[in-house]
Amino acid sequence: MSTLKVVALVGNPNVGKSSLFNAITGARQYVANWPGVTVARKEGVRIWRGREIKLVDLPGIYSLGAISIDERITRDYLLHESPDVVVVIVDALNMEQGLYLLIEVLEMRGNVVLAINAIDEARKRGIRIDRYEIEKHFGVHTVLTSAVTGEGIEELLDTILHVMDSKEVHSLVKLTYQPEVEERIREIEEIVKKIPRLSSYKPRWLAVKFLEGDEQVSRMLEEEGIKPLSEDEAKRFKELIAARRYEYIDAVLREAVRGEGRKMTVSDAIDHVMTHRFLGIPIFLSMMYLTFKFTFDVMSPFSDLIDQGMSRLGEWLSSIMGEGWVTSLVVDGVIGGVGAVLVFVPNIFGMFLALGFLEEVGYLPRAAFVIDRIMYKLKLSGRSFMSLILGFGCNVPAVMSTRGISDHRERLITILVSPFITCSARLPVYIMLASIFFKGHEAIVIFAMYVSSIALTAISATILNRILFKGEPVPLVMELPRYRLPTLKNLGLYVWERGKHFLQKAGTIILVASILIWILGSFPEEGSGSYAAALGKFFEPLFRPLGYDWRMVTALIFGMAAKEVVVSTFEMMYGDPAAVLPQVINPAVALSFMFFVMAYIPCFATIAVIASEAGGWKWALLSMTYSFTIAYIISLLVSVLGGMVV
């Protein structure tokens, strides 16, 4: 009986690594966390020729330098968990950086397979790749693949099995560096071989990394008595090693790649306009506007259908269960509370569909590139923007994704401003109030809320930069992926992976919160004599200048568990918010409330992740205090100024 074999997928960001992973594993995949950290670890299983292969999709990286957390995770995994085979994926249209990573992996270990992906795109451009030349120079089995068409996937799986079953260790080609580098490598290798503690590492890899100035390896070797390099030496060796690797790659590519023209491609032509100095930002705003118009206008009819379904379900249950507290709990508490949130499922899935389309098509990295000019002025970079844009879905992954930001100052600022980005949980609150108070202009109001949340994030970043953290941003260097038509499968997975979180919340936190709110709102007596009313009334004086009544205050308090709960609370406290609310507050107060929800204290999950990622509860406390103060000031201004207009 064969045992489960493990294959790790390694590659630069945007080379189609995840698409290839999806193409191989299909639906048989699951997401966990890397031990000790909260970076998502994607794994999947594929049965091939009767054998079970476990695939691990490692984070996209440019080198094995262990500077960013993603690099450290990948390197530690390859070093310590020893997968049976490592597949290095490179982009057929931009192989240089991917082959650099391949050399680093080859210096570290054997049993490597090279997959040159997007071969269909390369052929369309008349590029021919001689894979046998590449195999010859790098000593690795090489397969040409396309995650889009499925070409080469079976051959890749066969090659993986072949390398797994082979007795010999594959892929041990040795790149020879300049004589002075080789001499030092030999010296260090000799010492390293005599140290038992380092026997699990390849001596040559340790030597090269030491000369490259790798912090972790340098520390290990210095502890064993190896003399540290001077600053000048470290700089010179690092440059020599990088230069030799690129020189080698260039030489191989000259032999192996034919037909690459210098002519502007369709992708370049589109980029010429999309990343234009003056047009880039207006185009980005237009794309965001279309995204939110799609989220609201196109998806609303579906929400209306769910709303009608929920109402009918409630009426039907009332008719068969009769009157009593159990009926009230089920109909008003569970159906009213959870149903009020489920109504927004089409909007939330619609937003992920639009954002997923923009990401899959390759526009979002361009947006990061365009926004980088503004971010740089705020002393942040486009990398922060990529994290922040994740916040449109949920602030928790946005905070976690800052692990890819190597500059500590920039990372901390991004973590602290992330909660100001409007997450999908706040969208139901906006939609509910916009539908009641701004009928016919809902999309504009919601778009304005999103633009305001981006502006608030930017202003906050500037403030934090001036007051708490002073420093210069690290310039953004990123490769822009090619534009491509998204596949339905990838788009479906994108939407489901993000949207299911909302459904899970509806079935857990929101369900429990709805029952709890019903109990607190019904005892000891229903309405203004309830515990919920007592809680709301206790804090009401604080919110009186803003024009909020005790029910709105109660909703804000419960909304700290999850922002969707604000909607559930409204449903239970007001019965029919659409009919009651206009009699209680004016549109200015409604808008002020939307701003408050946009900016006030993040939900519990986000607070916890801020504490763990930023390095302590003091940062979470700072985030809570800061966001509450900002929310209060903005909402007060909106209430007072808006009140003058209304």
Place this chain on the structure above:
Amino acid sequence: MRAVLGVFAVLFGLEGILYIAHGDVLWGLMVLVLSAVYAFGLEGGMGRDWHPAAHVLAGGIFATAAAGFEILDKLVSYLSEPKGFSGIDVVFIITSAFALMASLSASKEFE
């Protein structure tokens, strides 16, 4: 190419103004951005390499996305409250269809 850029810059410019005049301000502004995509092609992109065909190509994609959205929005609305197409919507969709044809033709320059 200059004539194509000029015609679409003017057409989308007028349509953008009409949308704003009808109260659809943000949509109108978006259509004006589309007009600017063509107009900047005429100007040579303010000192960058001049690739007028790139502006025709990108403008066509942008217009197709916006028109596609418009059609989808109106069709889906029949599930609850039908919105129907206004005169300016029809003009915008027809202009976008021509912009798409021009875009497909321009893309041949980059193949």
